[in-house]
Amino acid sequence: MLTLQEKKEIEELLPNYPTRQAAGIDALVILQRHRGWISDETLGEAAEFLKMTPAELDSVATFYNLIFRKPVGRHVILVCDSVSCWVMGYDPVLDYLKKNLGIGFGETTTDGRFTLLPHVCLGACDKAPAIMIDDDLHVELDPAKIDHILSLYS
Numbered sequence: 001m002l003t004l005q006e007k008k009e010i011e012e013l014l015p016n017y018p019t020r021q022a023a024g025i026d027a028l029v030i031l032q033r034h035r036g037w038i039s040d041e042t043l044g045e046a047a048e049f050l051k052m053t054p055a056e057l058d059s060v061a062t063f064y065n066l067i068f069r070k071p072v073g074r075h076v077i078l079v080c081d082s083v084s085c086w087v088m089g090y091d092p093v094l095d096y097l098k099k100n101l102g103i104g105f106g107e108t109t110t111d112g113r114f115t116l117l118p119h120v121c122l123g124a125c126d127k128a129p130a131i132m133i134d135d136d137l138h139v140e141l142d143p144a145k146i147d148h149i150l151s152l153y154s
């Protein structure tokens with residue numbers, strides 16, 4: 001069941017949309033912020049609240065790749081997987097992350113701390129290579145900087 005706080009936050013954004021259904025993505029973003037990911041149960045509750053079918057809302061959720069439909073770690077690392085980053089050092093950064101964390105794309109560390117995902121251009125092409133951890137953008141990366149950056153997230 002959606003909490004009162006979750007309902008309140010969704011209700012507050014509804015005036016920005018022509019219909020309740022149009023608020024689907026932002027409603028899911030709110031719920032994901034509270035719950036970490038969007039389970040089938042959460043999706044169904046959100047759909048009911050927005051007067052949609054679960055299938056309609058799921059089609060929106062699966063189109064938007066920052067809605068997590070499976071459990072993720074406490075922190076999600078998005079590795080920019082686009083051309084500027086490929087040219088500017090993507091491979092050593094990704095290799096270091098994979099080796100250091102012991103996971104590949106789509107996987108979560110055994111302690112539940114990090115999930116590693118690819119992402120199309122993070123919008124920091126002039127400062128490539130880039131990753132984003134939660135809402136924090138980290139740019140001009142090289143492997144030597146990664147340990148310190150990861151230490152910022154417990």
Ligand code: FES
Pocket residue numbers: 080081082083084085086121122123124125126128129130
């Ligand atoms: S290509 Fe990596 S930030 Fe744009």
